[in-house]
Amino acid sequence: MSPFVVDIQNLVFQWPGKHGFRLSIPQFLVKRGERVFLQGASGSGKSTLLSLLGGVLLPQPCHMQILDTDLTALTSSARDRFRVDHIGFLFQQFNLVPYLSVRENVLLPCRFSQYRRQRALQSPGSEAADSLEQSADRLLGQLGLDMKLARQPVTALSVGQQQRVAAARALIGHPELIIADEPTSSLDAGRQAEFLDVLLGRCDDEKVTLIFVSHDERLASHFSRAVNLDELHETPGELA
Amino acid sequence: MAVSIALSVMLLLGVEQLRTQARESFSQSISGTDLVAGARTSPIQLMLYAVFRLGDATHNIRWSSFRAMAEHPAVAWAVPISLGDSHRGFAVVGTSAAYFEHFRYGDRRLLTFAEGKPFVDIFDAVIGADVAEQLGYHVGDSIVLNHGAKGLGLAEHADKPFKVSGILERTGLPVDRSVHVGLESIEAIHLDWQGGAPMPGVSIPAEYVRKFVLAPKEITAALIGLKSRAGVFQMQRFINQYKGEPLLAVLPGVALDELWSIVNIVEKSLLAISALVVAVGLSGLVAVVLAGLGERRRELAILRSVGAGPHVVFMLLAIEGLMVVTAGALLGVMGLTALGLFAAPILEAHLGISFAAGMLSAEAWQLLLLVMTTGFLVSLIPGYRAYRLSLADGLTPRL
Numbered sequence: 129m130s131p132f133v134v135d136i137q138n139l140v141f142q143w144p145g146k147h148g149f150r151l152s153i154p155q156f157l158v159k160r161g162e163r164v165f166l167q168g169a170s171g172s173g174k175s176t177l178l179s180l181l182g183g184v185l186l187p188q189p190c191h192m193q194i195l196d197t198d199l200t201a202l203t204s205s206a207r208d209r210f211r212v213d214h215i216g217f218l219f220q221q222f223n224l225v226p227y228l229s230v231r232e233n234v235l236l237p238c239r240f241s242q243y244r245r246q247r248a249l250q251s252p253g254s255e256a257a258d259s260l261e262q263s264a265d266r267l268l269g270q271l272g273l274d275m276k277l278a279r280q281p282v283t284a285l286s287v288g289q290q291q292r293v294a295a296a297r298a299l300i301g302h303p304e305l306i307i308a309d310e311p312t313s314s315l316d317a318g319r320q321a322e323f324l325d326v327l328l329g330r331c332d333d334e335k336v337t338l339i340f341v342s343h344d345e346r347l348a349s350h351f352s353r354a355v356n357l358d359e360l361h362e363t364p365g366e367l368a
Numbered sequence: 369m370a371v372s373i374a375l376s377v378m379l380l381l382g383v384e385q386l387r388t389q390a391r392e393s394f395s396q397s398i399s400g401t402d403l404v405a406g407a408r409t410s411p412i413q414l415m416l417y418a419v420f421r422l423g424d425a426t427h428n429i430r431w432s433s434f435r436a437m438a439e440h441p442a443v444a445w446a447v448p449i450s451l452g453d454s455h456r457g458f459a460v461v462g463t464s465a466a467y468f469e470h471f472r473y474g475d476r477r478l479l480t481f482a483e484g485k486p487f488v489d490i491f492d493a494v495i496g497a498d499v500a501e502q503l504g505y506h507v508g509d510s511i512v513l514n515h516g517a518k519g520l521g522l523a524e525h526a527d528k529p530f531k532v533s534g535i536l537e538r539t540g541l542p543v544d545r546s547v548h549v550g551l552e553s554i555e556a557i558h559l560d561w562q563g564g565a566p567m568p569g570v571s572i573p574a575e576y577v578r579k580f581v582l583a584p585k586e587i588t589a590a591l592i593g594l595k596s597r598a599g600v601f602q603m604q605r606f607i608n609q610y611k612g613e614p615l616l617a618v619l620p621g622v623a624l625d626e627l628w629s630i631v632n633i634v635e636k637s638l639l640a641i642s643a644l645v646v647a648v649g650l651s652g653l654v655a656v657v658l659a660g661l662g663e664r665r666r667e668l669a670i671l672r673s674v675g676a677g678p679h680v681v682f683m684l685l686a687i688e689g690l691m692v693v694t695a696g697a698l699l700g701v702m703g704l705t706a707l708g709l710f711a712a713p714i715l716e717a718h719l720g721i722s723f724a725a726g727m728l729s730a731e732a733w734q735l736l737l738l739v740m741t742t743g744f745l746v747s748l749i750p751g752y753r754a755y756r757l758s759l760a761d762g763l764t765p766r767l
Contacts, residue, residue, distance in 0.1 A: 175764035184672060184762035205677050212675025217763065219673075222666045240675035297674070309764070 373696025689747020
């Protein structure tokens, strides 16, 4: 088992079209258990990189190992399965499916992944849960949400609460890697710090690797390592 | 969305239901009668006035012609029918007691009495279920017939009132809306009439009519049953070639088929219009789902992030459409049933169409299945659009 969760060498991705955006990363390494702050202005290729890490987009042939798996060698449905099995995603806002309850939103990855379902039931390190619902409720509690919210429709929640539910969804079933894309940008400063504390606390407890993307460099101090996307880039002059 | 589909499904199934039930009540209205005979006209017209009491007879036939038919060796029974008078909008049928023995409908059922018995006396009348219900008549009540077929304001045979001797069980046929009297009674009330009006200065009181010869001179039509069905064409030829006057005999089944071939066109266009309304409902559904997709790109990205492949997104949208259509269809069926319960009496009273709220016919189920299949197929359009969107957007929709 390699010490890296993400091991990328000489990655090149070109959006279709003559003036399509080109992302080129000579090397990007993330160690197990690391909490990486990935900073980049909008348009710096953050979204493209996240899609590449999640296996939604495929780069030109290169060395790209995520959790010792060569995503470029997988079929698209195998990449879909890999994504839900091993990676939890957290977005900026409107992170939840509006017609599902809080608990159903948290359990969404378990619906698509047998692996996540099993891991949600036999959580390593803590006592086993009797049911997926119990596991979801426990996680919501650990993220500082009132259990009574579990059956509510998500539209009844505040933005801050919604982001915690989204965090619970990313964390359920113990994925090895969490990728968060500006999850705090819709929160005010006070809530931002609070949310970060809770999220980082959970990641520590569960020994999850975290890649946290934001344009807000003030947040960088919370992380073990900060990386500027522009510095990863080979030729920043080509930015779209 | 589901409501507009429900309404269009209601319309479609309602038309289908009316269609099959109208057809059924028409084809149920006569059975066990081998030939219907009358003055020479078109077979459909003869059926319409002789059996369904729709429209008027152009000519009557002579009593002697009826006797000739009835006495033919191949004939088992013959029932005369004399039309033309009415009672408060209901047709008066002059006939013989044989009517109650031989007239069959539906699954070869005979008419049965809810109350009372067939007419015996000259001034006895047997009324159908609707007549009794709508006019509140009971056995023993006295009624006055009108001259002519079109309801109120007509000359009355007020000097010769009838007594209700029996009320028939409901049949769902024109019989329900008829007043039956003996042929002799028709003669009796017209004794002192000539050319459609009372003879001035002549009045024959009811108690004296029995002294007159009340043999009928003319009738409108005849229902004929044969000893053997095998002789039906031979008998038909005998009647059609009758020397005394021009007559026409029709086989009820054949005439009904002919009638349906005409009605079919109307039916088909009604059905086509309802199908169009359903199509409009379904395209509305597609338009609404498509318009809403833009706002749901976030949701699609979330689904993608938890491992849903583009094909799963596609199926989700398609199934969503199918569910809306199914809900609409169910609502439509429920609405139709409710409508059937409430509107059936009104329809029956005003149009004479029996509209049972009961089970959907096999054809209606097929139509329903067709609507749902079409609904699923058109839902593939938003499904495909969502598939393209989620492929293009990946995890980060461009909002």
